[in-house]
Amino acid sequence: MKKIFHGFGLGLRKDYYSEILATQPAVDWFEIISENYFVDGGKPLYFLDAIREQYPIAMHGVSLSIGSTDPLNKHYLKNLKSLADRINPIFISDHLCWTSVGGINSHDLLPLPYNEASIKHIVERINFVQDYLGRQILLENLSSYVSFAESDMTEWDFVSDVVERADCMLLLDINNIYVSARNHHFDPLDYLKGVPAQRVMQHHLAGHSDYGDYIIDTHDAPVVDPVWQLYKVAAELFGPVSTMIERDDNMPTFSELLAELNSARTLAEPIYSQQQASVVLPVTSRYQFTSTIPSVGVQEQHYG
Known part of the structure; x- marks a missing residue:
């Protein structure tokens, strides 16, 4: 199955709703916070439907709570599936x-x-969610600020085992790797080299707040140079991976955000074109993954 x-x-x-509809900017796709559209009507769904007519949409959630010991929230899953059925x-x-x-x-x-x-706990829950939705999901690595005495492996080994054993995909947040590496004093390159390339389906890029001894993932500032450098390594390691800029506070003008996205494009596209290799998903996957909708526009309050 092609990736x-x-x-x-x-x-x-x-x-940015109105500006997007008025100007139809050269953005290949948009990502929503899923929970913001668990409504029966009103402006959020009106604008989502209108923008969906022009652009592919990705759904990104913040409340699945896949690692909790609470039972999976069936009402939440019903809303998630209903929204997915609506916008594909x-x-x-x-x-x-x-x-x-x-x-x-x-x-x-x-x-x-x-x-x-x-x-074991998480893989069982992922299997249930994917069976319920009838498709693979992506799980994102966190930015973290504490560690557990019970941990007996690196984060990248843990993430790798989860996505491989659950047959799900990885949303690799490059900023989160940098944040956690600074906070926990590991080499972020070890993280990039330690995850399975065939599972990396999407990248997030974002800004953070640097307090010297620690940094916090805040999504309220532009992407910093060390994160851009990590992203360049990721492009070299993983090949073409759908990439987006996240911003959730201290919102800039849309033109500034678009310029930052074009920085990602300018950095990654030459690397991708040199590689000239197709990337495939594991052929054993049980789940529908790809949308039937082609990518468009390729011309040239929650934190996630």
Whole structure:
């Protein structure tokens, strides 16, 4: 099964709805925060439907809570599937984390211990979700600020085992790797080289807040030079991977955001064209993955 490269996208935020429809910018696709559209009608769905007529859409969630010990939220899954059926997204993704405990959503993306018990628990839950949705999902690596004494492997080994054993895909957030590497004092190149290339389906790029001794993933600033450098290595390692810029606070003008996206395009496209290799998914996958909608426009409050 071919791994389709959808090009370079942006997070779809309400600040830009009208401008996107009025100017039809050269963006290949947009990514929504799934939960913002779990509604029966109103402006969010109106604009989503209108933009969906012009661009492919990816769905990115923040409340699946795949790592929680709470039962999977069937109402949430029903909403997720209903939205997916409505817009036929190119991707459905969430985070390799937990957000709920005792039925209460913390609205935070909380890390897990990296061990076999966590892997078995999460893989079983991913299998249920993918069977329910009838397609593969993508899971994103976190930015983290604490570690667990119970962890007995590296984060990249943990992530790799989860996605391989669950037959899901990886949304590799380059900024999150940089943030966690700084906070936990590991080499981010080890992370990039330690995950299975055939599972890397999407990249996120974002900004963060640097406090010297630690940094926090805030999505409120432009991508910094060390993250661009990591992204260049990722392009060399993984080949063509659909990439987007995330911004959730301190919102710039749309033209500034588009310029940042074009920086990603300018950096990655020469590398991709030199590689001239097709990337394939594992042929054993049980799930429908690709949308029937072609990529378009390739001319030339939540954090995720």
